[in-house]
Amino acid sequence: xxxxxxxxxxxxxxxxxxxxxxxxxxxxxxxxxxxxxxxxxxxxxxxxxxxxxxxxxxxxxxxxxxxxxxxxxxxxxxxxxxxxxxxxxxxxxxxxxxxxxxxxxxxxxxxxxxxxxx
Numbered sequence: 001x002x003x004x005x006x007x008x009x010x011x012x013x014x015x016x017x018x019x020x021x022x023x024x025x026x027x028x029x030x031x032x033x034x035x036x037x038x039x040x041x042x043x044x045x046x047x048x049x050x051x052x053x054x055x056x057x058x059x060x061x062x063x064x065x066x067x068x069x070x071x072x073x074x075x076x077x078x079x080x081x082x083x084x085x086x087x088x089x090x091x092x093x094x095x096x097x098x099x100x101x102x103x104x105x106x107x108x109x110x111x112x113x114x115x116x117x118x
Contacts, residue, residue, distance in 0.1 A: 003044050004050055004093065005047035005048065006047065006048050006049070006050055006053040007047060008042055008043050008046050008047055008048055008089070010048075010053060011039075011042070011043075011053065011056060014028075014056060014057060014060055015028065015071050017060075018060050018063065018064075021063075021064055023063050023064075026085065027058055027063060028056060028059055031062065031063055032053070032059035033055070034055075035055070035098060037117070042108065050090045050091065054086070054087065054090050057086060057090075058083065058086070059117075060085075065102055069083040078079070082092065083093075084105065085102055085105045085106075087106070088102070088105060089101060089102060090100040
């Protein structure tokens with residue numbers, strides 16, 4: 001997995017998004033196997049590693065019931081295809097590469113063919 005860091009603001013966004021679904025920060029930390037102290041150290045640096053962010057994101061996904069996740073989490077793009085797409089994006093080295101990977105995945109899985117470009 002990419003060694004590129006993810007801005008901590010993305011973690012904050014994830015917590016806010018989960019809060020909208022009625023879940024608290026502590027629930028996600030327990031599910032992801034992280035402590036508040038570890039999270040605070042990332043927050044102080046302003047960055048979190050891609051593997052840690054991925055663990056938080058997938059843990060958040062597993063907290064939300066399937067019927068809600070299918071309709072409201074990541075635009076209804078859930079299950080194995082979503083996990084593969086999320087992995088492909090978080091390991092990309094550039095925004096262009098991330099968008100190309102999402103485009104390729106979407107093209108393989110759906111009848112519609114969106115064109116994503118920079």
